[in-house]
Amino acid sequence: MLDRDRDVLTRIRQGLLYTESEASFQAPLRRSDLIFDYNRTRPSDAERRRSLLEAILGSVGARTVLLSPFHAGFGSNVHIGDDFFGNVNLTFVDDVEIRIGDGVMIAPGVTLTTTGHPVHPDLRVDFRRFSEPIVIEDKVWIGSNVVVLPGVRIGYGAVVGAGSVVTHDIPAMTVAVGVPCRVVRQITDEDLNTRTAPVEGPRTNA
Structure with a gap:
């Protein structure tokens, strides 16, 4: 790797501004053609879809379901756990890493973007931008049409309500909603009795 490329990587990792031209050396890490192929495979072709997903993503766990279509800037910067x-x-939008834990559920139309742009237009020449990693911990549920912005961590077991824009970290075991997204309450054992049905024993007729 050239020294100038190392310098750009250092700036990217520090969350500083960089341009499209400066980051062009990372183009081989993009998996655009493979993502195109994945989005056109038959839903029943599980073996082919799994093979493509392993080639696209930086890492992928067991029993992963990712419905088509999905989209990624790179794909190789996305790491997904089990279930x-x-x-x-x-x-x-994975210009830097997106790390997703085990047992995570994400509803339709969600955007996880590690990248933003300067406010002043003179700083946006050559698509100048900054990037910060996103972390989604185990057993998180993200509702439809949520946008998660750069640098956010969503804690274990949290629920993010539909339509939210997540600008800051969300603590573990909380429900958060809104624009911008804010915590509205804790998740407690009382939630174990909400919208549940028996999962053990024979079904009886009244």
Whole structure:
């Protein structure tokens, strides 16, 4: 790697501004053609879809479901754990890493973007931008049409309500909603009795 490329990587990792031209050396890490292929495979072709997903993502766990279509800037910067469910039109803007834990569920139309741009237009020449990693911990549920912005961590077991824009970290075991997204309450054992049905024993007729 050239020294100038190392310097750009250092700036990227520090969350500082960089341009499209400066970051062009990372183009081989993009998995655009493979993502195109994945989005056109038959839903029943599980073996082919799994093979493509392993080639696209930086890492992927067991029993992963990612419905088509999905979109990613790179794909190779996305890391997904076990028992993941991603619904249609999930978008990863993964100029830097997006790390998703085990047992995470993501509803339709969600965008996870690690990248933003300067406010002043003179600083946006050559698509100048900054990037910060996103972390989604285990057993998080993200509702439809949520946008998660750069540098956010969503804690274990949290629920993010539909339509929210997540600008700051969300603590573990909380429900958060809104624009901007704010915590509205804790998740407690009382929630174990909400919208549940028996899961053990024979079904009886009244």
